[in-house]
Amino acid sequence: MFLIVVISFSLSTVVVQMEPNVDSSYIAAVYEHNVIQASDPVIPVSRSDALRNMQKNLDIYEVQAAKAAKQDVQILVFPEAGILGFLFTTRLSIFNYLETIPDPQKESWNPCTELGKYNNTEVLQRLSCMARNHNIYLVANMGDLQPCPMMTDLSSSCPPDGHWQFNTNVVFRSDGLLVARYHKQHLYREIYFDPPPKPEIITFDTPFAGKFGLITCFDIIFYQPTIELIEKGVRQLIFPTGWLNTFPFLDSVQFQSAFSLGANVTLLAANLRKETVPITSGYKTMTGSGIYTPDSATYHHAQKGDPEEGKLLVASVPVPQWVGQNVDTEKGSVRAPKTVSSVPPSSSTFHSSVKYDPLTFVLLTETEGKVNVCNGTFCCHLQYRLIPQGDSNELYALGAFAGKHNERFFIQVCALIRCAGNDVSSCGQEVLEAESKFDFVLEGTFGTTYVYPSVLASRFVLE
Numbered sequence: 329m330f331l332i333v334v335i336s337f338s339l340s341t342v343v344v345q346m347e348p349n350v351d352s353s354y355i356a357a358v359y360e361h362n363v364i365q366a367s368d369p370v371i372p373v374s375r376s377d378a379l380r381n382m383q384k385n386l387d388i389y390e391v392q393a394a395k396a397a398k399q400d401v402q403i404l405v406f407p408e409a410g411i412l413g414f415l416f417t418t419r420l421s422i423f424n425y426l427e428t429i430p431d432p433q434k435e436s437w438n439p440c441t442e443l444g445k446y447n448n449t450e451v452l453q454r455l456s457c458m459a460r461n462h463n464i465y466l467v468a469n470m471g472d473l474q475p476c477p478m479m480t481d482l483s484s485s486c487p488p489d490g491h492w493q494f495n496t497n498v499v500f501r502s503d504g505l506l507v508a509r510y511h512k513q514h515l516y517r518e519i520y521f522d523p524p525p526k527p528e529i530i531t532f533d534t535p536f537a538g539k540f541g542l543i544t545c546f547d548i549i550f551y552q553p554t555i556e557l558i559e560k561g562v563r564q565l566i567f568p569t570g571w572l573n574t575f576p577f578l579d580s581v582q583f584q585s586a587f588s589l590g591a592n593v594t595l596l597a598a599n600l601r602k603e604t605v606p607i608t609s610g611y612k613t614m615t616g617s618g619i620y621t622p623d624s625a626t627y628h629h630a631q632k633g634d635p636e637e638g639k640l641l642v643a644s645v646p647v648p649q650w651v652g653q654n655v656d657t658e659k660g661s662v663r664a665p666k667t668v669s670s671v672p673p674s675s676s677t678f679h680s681s682v683k684y685d686p687l688t689f690v691l692l693t694e695t696e697g698k699v700n701v702c703n704g705t706f707c708c709h710l711q712y713r714l715i716p717q718g719d720s721n722e723l724y725a726l727g728a729f730a731g732k733h734n735e736r737f738f739i740q741v742c743a744l745i746r747c748a749g750n751d752v753s754s755c756g757q758e759v760l761e762a763e764s765k766f767d768f769v770l771e772g773t774f775g776t777t778y779v780y781p782s783v784l785a786s787r788f789v790l791e
């Protein structure tokens with residue numbers, strides 16, 4: 329029944345600071361949204377056509393905000409691209425969907441009550457009034473259009489058309505005030521958006537739960553801003569995403585829960601819902617949202633064939649307690665065990681690709697024991713006892729990989745996986761079901777304290 333994975337990214341040290349001690353909990357909600365896309369997002373449209381498209385999604389947001397308010401939700405998170413859609417092909421094709429979002433660190437603006445202050449801000453106004461009418465903190469993702477400054481050191485990053493287009497999270501207080509604006513750092517094939525000229529570390533405070541940090545989708549993999557927020561002591565992250573599920577290491581709910589556990593933070597994750605999103609080689613699925621703490625997970629993951637529909641998740645979340653200062657300054661000493669048993673690497677290794685990554689594997693041939701497998705100097709060690717279920721005769725293998733994942737970013741992975749068939753050549757092929765149970769300890773010589781452990785069981789159930 330198990331597919332066990334430990335992933336780490338090449339990051340550095342943890343320095344955690346104090347936060348006020350609040351002994352309480354609050355009610356959070358995330359909405360997984362089946363975004364209504366423009367009928368032809370390739371062709372540039374007028375502002376009124378763009379608004380007509382966006383209002384369809386905002387109508388759904390309105391219904392969900394009302395539903396959430398009825399359940400006493402205090403903060404509601406909508407996904408990345410949930411208002412815009414994500415099929416645009418050029419800067420021009422998204423242009424009329426964008427609004428110029430004033431910087432809440434420089435000025436105080438409540439779009440719902442100060443309607444006439446800026447033109448072309450219908451989306452901001454609608455979101456602000458939604459927050460205000462339902463008395464709820466609201467986080468949504470939209471597009472920000474910012475003219476390049478004329479004479480600053482940032483001008484050099486100005487696009488040729490004279491303005492920036494940012495993938496942006498906005499946060500409204502429960503009275504409608506715009507309290508935070510975050511520009512996504514790590515774009516993923518979004519040629520119509522620009523990364524901000526400088527990475528942004530954006531947080532906001534709430535009366536019910538203290539501080540939250542903002543990240544968007546692909547950002548979660550990288551040092552900036554994600555780990556920087558954590559190192560600054562932020563214990564709660566908000567994560568609007570449009571996540572393409574990548575089995576077996578980067579499925580949405582698998583990575584969300586692993587991140588919450590490994591980074592020891594609360595994660596409010598709202599994903600889009602689409603069964604088939606075309607990619608260069610076939611298609612991928614978008615689903616998988618949740619409210620995670622290191623001790624709990626309230627999540628939703630649609631299965632193949634499920635209806636393509638939205639899902640509101642509501643959970644009570646404890647406010648994180650104080651953590652000690654400077655928990656760790658030495659790489660690898662907090663959560664990542666670095667002392668791996670002296671069992672010599674098993675001799676009968678073989679190589680097989682798991683999606684994009686060539687893993688080095690060793691088969692589990694006994695019902696219990698210890699095995700080691702290395703990829704260069706990076707080693708994984710497994711101590712296990714296999715408890716076969718029924719008359720199943722499943723084949724398992726331990727794999728290690730240290731290298732560049734899908735030509736995009738470096739990872740170190742230790743993985744215990746079920747092979748698809750009874751033959752060595754099937755190890756690494758996609759398999760969605762398994763029956764066996766394991767008692768196990770899995771360790772790796774990770775080069776970082778940020779190690780994200782996950783156990784994914786049949787049909788995307790988290791263990």
Ligand SMILES: *[C@@H]1O[C@H](CO)[C@@H](O)[C@H](O)[C@H]1NC(C)=O
Pocket residue numbers: 444445446447
């Ligand atoms: C908004 O647009 C109208 C009509 O184009 C113009 O008269 C008005 O000055 C603009 N207001 C602001 C705040 O820019």
Ligand SMILES: *[C@@H]1O[C@H](CO)[C@@H](O)[C@H](O)[C@H]1NC(C)=O
Pocket residue numbers: 563592648649650651
């Ligand atoms: C996780 O953070 C909490 C405070 O939010 C702290 O009490 C706990 O010790 C931390 N756990 C680990 C494993 O670092």
Ligand SMILES: *[C@@H]1O[C@H](CO)[C@@H](O)[C@H](O)[C@H]1NC(C)=O
Pocket residue numbers: 679686687688703704705706729730731
């Ligand atoms: C891991 O193995 C791959 C090939 O399977 C190899 O290209 C890569 O260099 C190895 N990594 C290390 C750290 O040795």
